[in-house]
Amino acid sequence: MKHLPALFLLAVFTAACTSTDEQGNQTVHFHPGGEIGAMLAELNANYYSQTYVRIEGTCASACTMHIHNMKNGLVCVDRDAKMMFHGSTHPLGFFDGNDAPGKDRADSLVAQTYPENLRRWYWDEGRFDGTITTFTGAELYAMDPDYIVLCD
Secondary structure: OOEHHHHHHHOOOOOOOOOOOOOOEEEEEEEOOOOOOHHHHHHHHHHHHHOOHHHHHHHHHHHHHHHHHHHHEEEOOOOOOOEEEOOOEOOOEOOOOHHHHHHHHHHHHHHHHOOOOHHEEEHHHHHOOEEEEEEEEHHHHHHHHOOOOOOO
């Protein structure tokens, strides 16, 4: 697990790199995340179309919400993939102290897509202090082995 300043990494992320095979299945090589509502829509679309997603590179921010579809057998993560977590941010910057309820609502939407142990870590630790915490796929599996699916 590594911690990096969130603003620095968010500034570096510019575009997602995901490939799609002939069957419509996706491989995430690099995904910087994005807006929570857009990711929830993508998760629903993948579920209804039964699109399989393999995370083999870096999956940051809202991209980590793909974990939700592991329970449906539609997502796996490589052991060495980098999954990068941070608390919700406002589109114009971090939530300030005056909008704690807004941050709690946004963080709750994200947390609901995670399995129990990861959700607990995120709610208690991962959503605070403006840093990004990175777990490998193997570390996530160790945290929630009954939920996290490692790719073959």
